């Protein structure tokens with residue numbers, strides 16, 4: 347295979363994986379800590395992209411980066427307090443029904459407010475342009491379009507290739523978010539309480555900890571990550587009411603393949619699915635099939651997914 | 661809190677006529693089943709009470725009700741601790757009010773270290789012993805502080821469960837079968853800990869299958885049967901009455 351084409355397909359796989367990872371991360375975080383299956387997670391993404399496109403159009407993009415995840419955090423907390431905490435002990439099917447219903451309501455609401463058609467999402471100036479990957483800078487023509495965005499030396503490609511800079515930003519944001527969430531859960535007191543709360547919420551209450559409040563924050567975090575996904579993914583995916591559902595299905599598949607509740611599993615599965623989609627792009631009609639084929643193979647070999655733990659979702 | 665063994669054990673005291681701890685007609689249910697059926701008793705400050713009764717008499721259920729667990733859920737009655745209305749609190753609020761339950765199955769949190777289990781206990785005020793003090797009393801826990809907590813032996817897990825309670829400021833300690841399933845040598849070690857608890861004057865309810873072991877350290881006893889109090893008196897009275905022991909304790 348031509349190394350330049352291979353490199354571009356790898357980048358595309360990473361970029362697709364990045365957006366699935368951001369959605370799947372919130373899903374699996376909420377499932378792993380609360381045992382709650384949130385089919386409204388795609389709807390949170392929809393709210394995020396519309397909020398982002400509105401804020402970005404009326405003020406500026408940097409403000410959207412701060413405001414949208416904050417807004418989604420608040421929505422997540424309200425969502426937990428008002429609805430999902432009443433469903434923790436209910437069967438997963440009830441949880442799926444209620445959140446799926448909510449997702450449809452949100453989708454219709456957005457259709458009513460913003461219309462069903464795609465709204466153009468203009469990239470900020472600092473994020474537009476093409477990123478140049480080169481092994482030999484002298485091969486890169488000295489035209490302005492190649493000077494706008496950063497460039498990177500890559501050893502094995504021939505001459506140079508270009509890739510939309512924003513997509514690289516999305517990959518980077520996704521990696522930072524995953525690392526940040528991991529560090530929060532692994533290295534802070536809050537993370538310790540949440541991890542312990544996953545194992546034995548009642549014992550934590552006996553130690554004076556208001557674990558319900560921490561769980562609300564967890565849902566808020568999951569929603570805030572959907573907010574991050576919306577701000578950075580919106581310019582790439584599309585801004586339509588239906589995009590939430592379109593993303594939810596493969597993201598849920600990512601969660602299942604990675605192992606319900608496993609953060610690292612979700613990340614690896616997201617990259618796997620992203621790569622599979624990227625490398626099967628030429629056989630357009632087979633793309634969806636490839637994704638499900640991977641799911642079937644993984645689940646046949648490892649019924650709990652790549653990193654699934656015993657007793658989860660059983 | 662000062663290191664406990666440096667202190668003289670205070671005498672059991674009644675404060676201003678109002679008992680330090682009191683539960684009145686407490687009733688609770690596991691789902692639909694009526695378990696704790698109108699339990700009432702008082703405890704003076706610094707008193708150690710043995711809560712006794714046969715298997716299924718409702719000892720664990722009573723402790724969980726007092727600690728305000730979600731299940732069994734309280735449906736009637738009042739629970740007062742040092743002027744605080746536990747009956748209108750949730751479990752985490754009762755814990756902040758000074759109730760510490762060391763549950764039957766110890767409930768060491770798996771997947772985290774020994775020290776992290778202790779840190780969890782000190783996440784919220786009011787805190788009790790410093791972690792360093794705890795390691796002085798339980799050197800075995802100090803040696804294993806980085807070990808994953810669920811890899812501890814049964815006896816060590818019981819020590820950790822008690823240590824975790826001591827890491828919080830305690831007004832009422834609820835111990836559910838601290839000697840259960842432990843080898844005699846380990847029981848001796850836990851008994852030494854009990855002696856420290858006794859000397860530091862922590863008001864305690866201890867549930868034990870082994871009534872004699874509980875009565876050795878208790879001042880008084882409550883006997884439960886079918887979710888009701890059938891005896892309230894001194895530890896000595898239970899030790900002296902063969903009738904009581906035969907009828908309700910099977911010893």
Ligand SMILES: Nc1ncnc2c1ncn2[C@@H]1O[C@H](COP(=O)(O)OP(=O)(O)OP(=O)(O)O)[C@@H](O)[C@H]1O
Nearest residue numbers: 690693695713714715716717718719720721722869
């Ligand atoms: N989770 C539960 N759901 C329903 N009923 C329960 C539950 N736990 C206990 N019970 C019932 O409540 C009654 C009292 O049980 P409890 O565990 O309080 O007794 P106990 O005195 O602690 O017994 P043991 O000495 O065996 O520990 C029993 O009849 C028991 O079957």
Ligand SMILES: [Mg+2]
Nearest residue numbers: 719720721764
């Ligand atoms: Mg019991």
